[in-house]
Ligand SMILES: Nc1ncnc2c1ncn2[C@@H]1O[C@H](COP(=O)(O)OP(=O)(O)OP(=O)(O)O)[C@@H](O)[C@H]1O
């Protein structure tokens with residue numbers, strides 16, 4: 001079986017200049033995506049790109065899309081793919097790296113299909129942090145990072161969008177054997193132990209681990 005990287009193509013179907021390794025990091029709001037990505041970066045040679053962080057930076061930069069993005073985030077809605085993908089592509093280019101944790105993206109089918117069409121990139125695999133809503137709600141309400149969307153009204157809207165729009169994307173990748181579902185309702189350390197097992201002790205193991213694990217993707221890894 002060839003590596004996932006070798007199948008990446010650009011929009012014209014010719015081999016992309018670079019064949020980056022992309023891991024999508026998904027899970028409900030407050031499931032611990034950002035926390036675990038920071039741990040992965042500390043231990044493996046990945047660059048962490050959070051779609052939400054890039055959108056918040058775009059608001060702060062005073063860009064012409066800022067007000068639209070801010071309104072959508074306040075409502076817990078998903079910003080049009082065109083905007084988010086441009087930010088991701090720019091950040092990928094600027095990083096100088098070729099291994100990326102893309103956190104909080106794709107959030108819906110539009111995100112997923114547009115990213116694939118525009119970049120030609122297929123994820124090596126998808127980390128899915130599975131966590132009950134009550135636990136995610138507790139975490140978000142005590143996060144204290146001054147996020148405008150960490151209030152109970154917006155949190156409920158974000159949960160609804162996760163169930164209706166993001167879970168179908170996870171199911172799409174699960175059907176392709178690409179989802180590594182992790183029980184995220186444990187301590188940060190316990191969750192990271194499981195994450196480490198998936199990435200392997202050496203960065204180079206990521207792709208082969210991804211293929212070897214595909215047969216058990218529908219089980220929760222603890
Ligand atoms: N395993 C854990 N146990 C307890 N608290 C956690 C755990 N993981 C993360 N947290 C805390 O929960 C809050 C949310 O975590 P984090 O920001 O990583 O979630 P997220 O999935 O990135 O959320 P969002 O989608 O809203 O960006 C933070 O305050 C973080 O410190």
Ligand SMILES: Nc1ccn([C@H]2C[C@H](O)[C@@H](COP(=O)(O)O)O2)c(=O)n1
Nearest residue numbers: 051052053076077078079104105107
């Ligand atoms: N692909 C994405 C990712 C995020 N957003 C917006 C909407 C989210 O509620 C918000 C916060 O994201 P988070 O930091 O929780 O990952 O950002 C989006 O529109 N599209």
Ligand SMILES: [Mg+2]
Nearest residue numbers: 033034050052
């Ligand atoms: Mg986050």
